[in-house]
Amino acid sequence: xxxxxxxxxxxxxxxxxxxxxxxxxxxxxxxxxxxxxxxxxxxxxxxxxxxxxxxxxxxxxxxxxxxxxxxxxxxxxxxxxxxxxxxxxxxxxxxxxxxxxxxxxxxxxxxxxxxxxxxxxxxxxxxxxxxxxxxxxxxxxxxxxxxxxxxxxxxxxxxxxxxxxxxxxxxxxxxxxxxxxxxxxxxxxxxxxxxxxxxxxxxxxxxxxxxxxxxxxxxxxxxxxxxxxxxxxxxxxxxxxxxxxxxxxxxxxxxxxxxxxxxxxxxxxxxxxxxxxxxxxxxxxxxxxxxxxxxxxxxxxxxxxxxxxxxxxxxxxxxxxxxxxxxxxxxxxxxxxxxxxxxxxxxxxxxxxxxxxxxxxxxxxxxxxxxxxxxxxxxxxxxxxxxxxxxxxx
Amino acid sequence: xxxxxxxxxxxxxxxxxxxxxxxxxxxxxxxxxxxxxxxxxxxxxxxxxxxxxxxxxxxxxxxxxxxxxxxxxxxxxxxxxxxxxxxxxxxxxxxxxxxxxxxxxxxxxxxxxxxxxxxxxxxxxxxxxxxxxxxxxxxxxxxxxxxxxxxxxxxxxxxxxxxxxxxxxxxxxxxxxxxxxxxxxxxxxxxxxxxxxxxxxxxxxxxxxxx
Numbered sequence: 001x002x003x004x005x006x007x008x009x010x011x012x013x014x015x016x017x018x019x020x021x022x023x024x025x026x027x028x029x030x031x032x033x034x035x036x037x038x039x040x041x042x043x044x045x046x047x048x049x050x051x052x053x054x055x056x057x058x059x060x061x062x063x064x065x066x067x068x069x070x071x072x073x074x075x076x077x078x079x080x081x082x083x084x085x086x087x088x089x090x091x092x093x094x095x096x097x098x099x100x101x102x103x104x105x106x107x108x109x110x111x112x113x114x115x116x117x118x119x120x121x122x123x124x125x126x127x128x129x130x131x132x133x134x135x136x137x138x139x140x141x142x143x144x145x146x147x148x149x150x151x152x153x154x155x156x157x158x159x160x161x162x163x164x165x166x167x168x169x170x171x172x173x174x175x176x177x178x179x180x181x182x183x184x185x186x187x188x189x190x191x192x193x194x195x196x197x198x199x200x201x202x203x204x205x206x207x208x209x210x211x212x213x214x215x216x217x218x219x220x221x222x223x224x225x226x227x228x229x230x231x232x233x234x235x236x237x238x239x240x241x242x243x244x245x246x247x248x249x250x251x252x253x254x255x256x257x258x259x260x261x262x263x264x265x266x267x268x269x270x271x272x273x274x275x276x277x278x279x280x281x282x283x284x285x286x287x288x289x290x291x292x293x294x295x296x297x298x299x300x301x302x303x304x305x306x307x308x309x310x311x312x313x314x315x316x317x318x319x320x321x322x323x324x325x326x327x328x329x330x331x332x333x334x335x336x337x338x339x340x341x342x343x344x345x346x347x348x349x350x351x352x353x354x355x356x357x358x359x360x361x362x363x364x365x366x367x368x369x370x371x372x373x374x375x376x377x378x379x380x381x382x383x384x385x386x387x388x389x390x391x392x393x394x
Numbered sequence: 395x396x397x398x399x400x401x402x403x404x405x406x407x408x409x410x411x412x413x414x415x416x417x418x419x420x421x422x423x424x425x426x427x428x429x430x431x432x433x434x435x436x437x438x439x440x441x442x443x444x445x446x447x448x449x450x451x452x453x454x455x456x457x458x459x460x461x462x463x464x465x466x467x468x469x470x471x472x473x474x475x476x477x478x479x480x481x482x483x484x485x486x487x488x489x490x491x492x493x494x495x496x497x498x499x500x501x502x503x504x505x506x507x508x509x510x511x512x513x514x515x516x517x518x519x520x521x522x523x524x525x526x527x528x529x530x531x532x533x534x535x536x537x538x539x540x541x542x543x544x545x546x547x548x549x550x551x552x553x554x555x556x557x558x559x560x561x562x563x564x565x566x567x568x569x570x571x572x573x574x575x576x577x578x579x580x581x582x583x584x585x586x587x588x589x590x591x592x593x594x595x596x597x598x599x600x601x602x603x604x605x
Contacts, residue, residue, distance in 0.1 A: 308455070309431070309432070309457050309460075311458060312407070312456070312458055312460075315407065319408065329431045330456070331457070333497065333578075334579055335431070335497065335500075335544055335579070335582040336581055337431070348428060348431065349428045352428070352431055385413050385453060385454055385461060386453060386454065386455040387433055387434075387453040387454070387455055388433070388455045
């Protein structure tokens with residue numbers, strides 16, 4: 001892999017920022033202790049972790065003690081969802097999520113249903129926004145948790161958190177509000193106090209931090225039952241090894257973005273617009289999936305190219321060292337069409353020819369230009385080959 | 395394990411042979427559907443008398459393996475008599491490509507199906523042949539033979555996953571499948587069965603039971 005790779009799949013994972021790696025190195029090679037008391041290096045590391053908690057907490061307006069370091073989004077989702085349901089079991093066993101939640105939320109709930117919990121899965125409209133009336137009417141006396149995906153990973157839809165919070169605040173009893181914000185963190189502002197969120201799960205590798213890192217915000221006073229056992233070196237909810245280099249790494253990655261958050265978001269939005277405008281100008285018969293630019297995640301674009309198939313597009317772009325994701329059933333291991341596309345009223349053809357472009361801070365304008373060139377060539381060639389493409393190439 | 399294509403598949407996908415349409419084909423057919431995710435059209439130019447395939451073209455709305463299998467099968471059929479071309483099996487086409495991942499084997503079946511249907515079209519129009527295309531148990535069986543269990547890349551009849559085929563008095567087709575209800579390929583197989591059996595106009599409802 002010597003040639004420069006154009007990586008537009010940041011929603012899946014991202015490249016580690018070399019500055020983050022530099023920051024982590026001493027904690028692998030020299031300061032490889034766990035945090036401890038009374039000894040110099042142990043103390044230094046404990047201080048470093050406290051500092052990390054403070055810095056991370058500030059990015060979402062939380063308190064340092066409300067930050068628990070995890071091994072990633074899935075880890076955080078498991079700890080929070082299972083823990084909150086178990087801790088509130090006496091009050092009720094009903095949860096609410098949505099049909100367009102991320103699999104790392106849906107799979108946890110599937111496991112909880114197998115244990116006797118009950119769930120309601122609310123619908124989304126064509127742009128991926130949740131039906132808030134349905135949310136309101138789904139609340140039962142025994143509902144203890146509403147857990148949603150903050151930004152939809154397929155469509156880039158930013159859920160209306162303030163409106164959702166208001167519904168939950170107006171319920172007759174306390175309902176815990178959890179968000180899987182892996183796609184949202186570093187893309188849109190999050191304020192857990194103002195937005196009245198009880199728990200949030202974040203993953204480090206989605207914003208140029210190290211893989212295997214993450215954090216969970218749990219609002220002080222929220223009841224979460226322990227679901228993992230071991231020596232609790234930092235927090236009872238996450239016992240076992242303390243990933244000190246990882247904690248230092250995810251904090252540095254967040255630091256690098258939040259030192260100029262507005263600038264970072266603006267840069268992403270400009271790249272997104274450049275990509276969308278370029279595609280629109282040079283390729284006809286396309287559909288934008290998800291909300292309009294300006295309303296969606298700044299790092300996210302999803303487009304259906306009619307009359308062609310997504311896996312073929314993905315491979316053609318790959319020949320030009322460009323990497324994207326597709327909703328095509330052909331590229332799925334079990335040949336199933338993307339469930340998000342199917343649950344937001346898309347046709348098979350739209351799902352089949354859909355391409356997701358997701359951006360991070362390393363994407364350049366030149367790379368966007370290269371992508372538009374390659375796409376134009378690819379779609380033209382695949383439509384020439386397609387029996388559905390005739391009317392599209394005339 | 396990663397799903398990978400052979401070098402030959404990649405080569406045929408990059409530079410497919412026989413792409414396009416024939417203006418006045420002596421036989422043509424389209425198989426698959428956009429809903430199913432792949433569609434293939436094959437056009438034939440056949441010399442009357444000798445029944446040799448002089449020219450053959452295809453168009454594909456599908457993934458890389460769909461395009462590659464169509465490319466190879468049109469190469470294989472070119473110059474052959476229709477009787478020889480009809481004998482080309484999906485296993486041969488896949489072998490000729492240096493193998494296909496099991497989950498992609500259905501592309502090879504589609505390619506063979508489209509070729510055979512195009513030949514049938516020629517035989518009907520130019521040789522006056524008639525075919526029994528009624529909704530008989532035998533013809534239902536033939537359709538089911540084209541459905542691949544993506545986990546292993548073999549058709550569901552050979553794998554003996556079909557336990558019962560029946561047609562009742564209301565023209566409902568009843569299929570009993572012996573599969574684990576949680577099998578991840580079950581939704582795909584059900585969709586394929588419905589897609590394939592919906593070509594029988596007389597069919598009322600297609601009832602699939604998992605036993």
